[in-house]
Amino acid sequence: MTKPKSTHFDTLTLHAGARPDPATGARATPIYQSTSFVFRDSDHAAALFNMERAGHVYSRISNPTCAVLEERISALEGGVGAIAVASGQAALHLAIVTLMGAGSHIVASRSLYGGSHNLLDFTLPRFGIETTFVDPRNLDGWRRAIRPNTRLLFGETLGNPGLEVLDVPRVASLAHEHGLPLLVDSTFTTPSLMRPFEHGADLVYHSATKFLSGHGVVIGGLLVDSGKFDWNEPNKSAGKFPTLTEPYAGFHGMVFAEESTTAAFLLRARREGIRDFGACMAPMTAFQVLQGIETLPLRMQRHVENTRKVVAFLASHRFVESVGYPELPTHPDQALAARLLPDGCGAVFSFAIRGTREQGRRFIESLRIFSHLANVGDAKSLVIHPASTTHFRVATEDLKAAGITEGTIRLSVGLEHADDLIEDLSRALHAAERS
């Protein structure tokens, strides 16, 4: 017998988790727009409720369309499973509340999406969970911030908006030294550009709203479990994660780490987090994210090609003060990016013009193809001014620490012809310079 061949990534983007519908033969994944699913008999009903049989009961807990998406993202990330949720924010929240409660502590990169920063810095402390923010490039800073009650290390594969490249192997290694998991927000890179589990991360989540769905039409999140972390490792993680290693009164005394050696985290997240907090994904949303993922490798390749051309144009423009893209020699993470992100550093980056805040406004308002809005990862090109929008709640000092100035402009480069994008930027820069 010869060694069986594994299925390629591009094929998995089209097929993983799906098969022709057994009832109708439909080739596309059907949208199972149903709240609930009929039991065969009373014993079947009880067995489904008590995790003695596999299947769907109620679409808040699981749904067949969402399940296809969950398998697909798991296959693409190299994980054991996933949960589809209402948004990227819901995914982050679900990860945290599955692992810890009041009195716990998180160490997080300070270069985060503004929404994530809000949750960690302002909202979770009200529920007894504190976060220490650290420079993602400073490993000693990560180490010094870990406390006895720390339960999670968290960062983004590419920081927002400075594109600090998270050194996933080293931060993961540090986390594991302390018996802690590393959670990574992989929204900007998608599994097409980086698979964080291969570098040591334990949990990954996505705002599927962005590149995975890819067309700016849905809000969704995906939380993926690598299945690698040992939640009960003696002298390391043992005792730190009672939600997974001790009997849970909310499910007949189930000990999730005994129920599943590899997917205890997912079990608890589904059987408690989705059940009780309820931030599930709608099946129509799952369908649209699946449609997006079918073309993910093609789109990410084009996103990166366009971005490289736009970056090259801006980097040589006289009215541009700086461009922050990790492939540039001026970016402090160039070498790390070459190692972890050889296929590109995504399509979202920031640059600063040599001008006033007013000239920045003029630039954005002069653009015709780039849309001024609060999103990234659309097929269409987007632009925003972080200091006055996504990060407006962040203090000026923290903004500076995150690499954001009054003149910082963030682009999300889409799939249009690169020449048209460069023409649009050129015209707007000219208009701003003259104003």
Add this chain to the structure above:
Amino acid sequence: MRFEVTGHTAYAYTGSRAFDSSQSTIAFVHGAANDHSVWALQSRYFAHHGRNVLAVDLPGHGKSEGAPLSSVASIADWLIDALDALRIETAALVGHSLGSLAVLDAASRYPQRVDRIALLGPSVPMPVSEALLDAAKRDDHAAFEMINGWSFSPADQLGGNRQPGVWMTGNSMRLMERSRPAALYTDLAACNSYADGLNAAGKVRCPALLLIGQRDQMTLPKNARALVAALTDKRVVTIPDCGHSLMAEAPDQVLDALREFLFAAH
């Protein structure tokens, strides 16, 4: 549940239920480089339907201490030792792959201790390819890749899990990756060297259920024919389009067959 067997701490999943000496017992035995969790759905069902369940981690696997056992006969002996340790006189034994051989061997040599056996993905003999044995001996990850490639039907390689949100091949791979060094090789070598299967089958006096995956490439269905012929009181269920990972690929069909067989005993 943790308990002592021959000087080592052993673990068995009980479906979150306390042991009840008034109930009959079903022991579930996993295959190579696996652990109790492969039986999660099926074992939990019986634990909540009037049976004591012992989904064991074999020595050197999962949460059980000790070294992996090097022969099918020694695994069978350990199973009986485990029953002794818990003062269980008789039990139904359910085994998958390597576990099916251990269950068969136990039933043949300890007929008074075993009242029924269910063999999932069995074959007698159970030869292991040289390439797989060599890779396992080197603790080469390629061994896990070979097993994963051969253990799921072609359709199930691409998912479509009945268990929502779980990527079957990824989960299977991660479970094997968690196994201890040399565990896989020891297990596979035990399968490969078990030469007494047909003789053992001829001595089995209790009822036997054989569950066979129609698309099993690890233990080919045709390699179970001699075993079927050698057993006296047997029932064979072939699950269509299913590979070697029956409990994951066809959890309901496996449970339904086990229910019919195991509940018929009482």
